[in-house]
Amino acid sequence: MPTVLVIDDNSQVCTALEVLLQLHDFEVQLAGSPDEGLAVLDEHDIDLVIQDMNFTADTTSGEEGVALFNAIREIEPDMPVILLTAWTDLATAVDLVRAGAADYLGKPWDDRKLVTTVRNLTELGRSRREASATQRARQRQRSALRDRYDLRGIVFASESMERLVSTACQVARADVPILITGPNGAGKERIAEIVQVNSSVREGPFITVNCGALPQDLIEAELFGAEAGAYTGANKAREGRFEAADGGTLFLDEIGNLPLGGQMKLLRVLETGQFERLGSTRTRQVKVRVVSATNADLPAMIREGRFREDLYYRLNLIELSLPPLAERIEDVEPLAEHFVAGRARLDDSAFAAMRAHLWPGNIRELKNAVERAVLLCRDGRISADDLGLPRPAPATRRSVAVPVVERDTIEEALQRHDGVISAAAAELGLSRQALYRRMEKLGIEADSAR
Numbered sequence: 001m002p003t004v005l006v007i008d009d010n011s012q013v014c015t016a017l018e019v020l021l022q023l024h025d026f027e028v029q030l031a032g033s034p035d036e037g038l039a040v041l042d043e044h045d046i047d048l049v050i051q052d053m054n055f056t057a058d059t060t061s062g063e064e065g066v067a068l069f070n071a072i073r074e075i076e077p078d079m080p081v082i083l084l085t086a087w088t089d090l091a092t093a094v095d096l097v098r099a100g101a102a103d104y105l106g107k108p109w110d111d112r113k114l115v116t117t118v119r120n121l122t123e124l125g126r127s128r129r130e131a132s133a134t135q136r137a138r139q140r141q142r143s144a145l146r147d148r149y150d151l152r153g154i155v156f157a158s159e160s161m162e163r164l165v166s167t168a169c170q171v172a173r174a175d176v177p178i179l180i181t182g183p184n185g186a187g188k189e190r191i192a193e194i195v196q197v198n199s200s201v202r203e204g205p206f207i208t209v210n211c212g213a214l215p216q217d218l219i220e221a222e223l224f225g226a227e228a229g230a231y232t233g234a235n236k237a238r239e240g241r242f243e244a245a246d247g248g249t250l251f252l253d254e255i256g257n258l259p260l261g262g263q264m265k266l267l268r269v270l271e272t273g274q275f276e277r278l279g280s281t282r283t284r285q286v287k288v289r290v291v292s293a294t295n296a297d298l299p300a301m302i303r304e305g306r307f308r309e310d311l312y313y314r315l316n317l318i319e320l321s322l323p324p325l326a327e328r329i330e331d332v333e334p335l336a337e338h339f340v341a342g343r344a345r346l347d348d349s350a351f352a353a354m355r356a357h358l359w360p361g362n363i364r365e366l367k368n369a370v371e372r373a374v375l376l377c378r379d380g381r382i383s384a385d386d387l388g389l390p391r392p393a394p395a396t397r398r399s400v401a402v403p404v405v406e407r408d409t410i411e412e413a414l415q416r417h418d419g420v421i422s423a424a425a426a427e428l429g430l431s432r433q434a435l436y437r438r439m440e441k442l443g444i445e446a447d448s449a450r
């Protein structure tokens with residue numbers, strides 16, 4: 001049962017409020033002076049305060065009320081406070097509401113309105129407290145992650161990224177192959193670096209091969225090495241990347257581009273650590289931790305006969321799947337701030353445009369947009385226009401890629417709070433305006449909302 005503290009020197013007012021609120025299932029604490037009120041606040045678990053503006057007979061300035069309000073703010077910054085005002089204090093009360101008081105009610109008050117206000121504010125307060133407790137727990141988890149592992153300065157705020165980074169750190173120590181999947185520019189290489197620096201072979205070499213950047217007929221020579229004369233143009237023996245990575249990590253980027261012949265050899269090294277250079281019969285043995293990455297749909301390639309199924313299962317013992325940036329919109333702001341690096345200031349229009357954009361090029365696209373904006377902006381202020389993002393029609397945006405999970409989360413939160421937007425927003429950790437914007441974007445009706 002929520003507890004309301006009433007601070008008023010008029011005992012009749014106190015009694016009337018006590019009866020009224022108890023009738024509506026609130027617990028009530030009474031205090032006849034500001035000092036007494038602050039003492040009760042200190043001792044009891046209070047959900048809301050109703051306070052008078054004047055406490056000594058003959059004063060009407062409201063100064064005592066202001067002082068009390070400020071004292072409450074000091075102790076409990078988030079405490080909802082309703083001011084009870086005579087008409088003489090109206091201007092002061094309006095000022096206090098601007099300064100953060102929850103509401104004011106003129107004396108004599110309307111019982112129904114008072115009860116509704118108290119109920120809304122206590123419910124809102126509870127969900128806000130719960131949301132901030134969840135947020136604090138997440139922050140603790142995140143800083144524990146940062147303390148324990150080297151995260152290579154990776155920036156994220158979303159829960160999905162937190163889970164992914166946490167898994168990457170956990171599996172880094174085990175000597176198992178890892179496959180990192182995700183669209184272009186989503187940060188696959190970043191994750192590979194995190195795996196490497198937190199692995200047991202972090203002191204060993206870290207070698208990267210981009211299978212997409214090499215002509216197909218050279219990939220095998222690049223990976224496994226070649227003896228002189230093994231192929232046209234090979235006039236001296238060359239060491240392959242597997243040899244170079246011995247005792248360390250080999251990052252095979254764009255693994256989907258590895259031809260079938262190379263795939264077979266790769267499977268053998270993964271299973272036995274053995275291979276031969278091209279043109280050689282001498283078997284070599286290495287110990288290499290393989291991390292691979294791709295934005296290709298490997299299961300589809302398997303169905304088309306372009307990727308070996310046995311290799312796939314070997315590579316993706318642990319699969320770390322990076323969501324596109326559009327599905328972790330909470331990451332956009334911190335990433336943008338990170339890329340601006342204090343060289344300019346992003347204004348509200350810039351943030352709104354960034355949140356609305358779908359980022360097909362993911363973080364790389366965001367980084368480039370921000371870099372360009374830093375150069376183009378005037379007076380160190382980046383607005384939406386400086387970012388040069390296309391403005392798609394709302395209808396196409398909605399149908400293309402707004403993640404389903406977000407819609408569900410929002411709709412569920414709205415349902416839980418009977419459509420009270422402010423309460424749902426508090427639970428989701430969003431401002432009311434931000435929630436409205438998202439609802440508008442997703443086409444969620446606000447008609448059930450109050």
Ligand SMILES: Nc1ncnc2c1ncn2[C@@H]1O[C@H](COP(=O)(O)OP(=O)(O)OP(=O)(O)O)[C@@H](O)[C@H]1O
Nearest residue numbers: 154155156183184185186187188189190295363364
């Ligand atoms: N979470 C992050 N925090 C900070 N910078 C990031 C983050 N993720 C990616 N970046 C930066 O974004 C750019 C693209 O990331 P990265 O190269 O890792 O993506 P990728 O998935 O490997 O892309 P591609 O598919 O094109 O190879 C890089 O400059 C990288 O440093």
Ligand SMILES: [Mg+2]
Nearest residue numbers: 188189253293
């Ligand atoms: Mg990459």
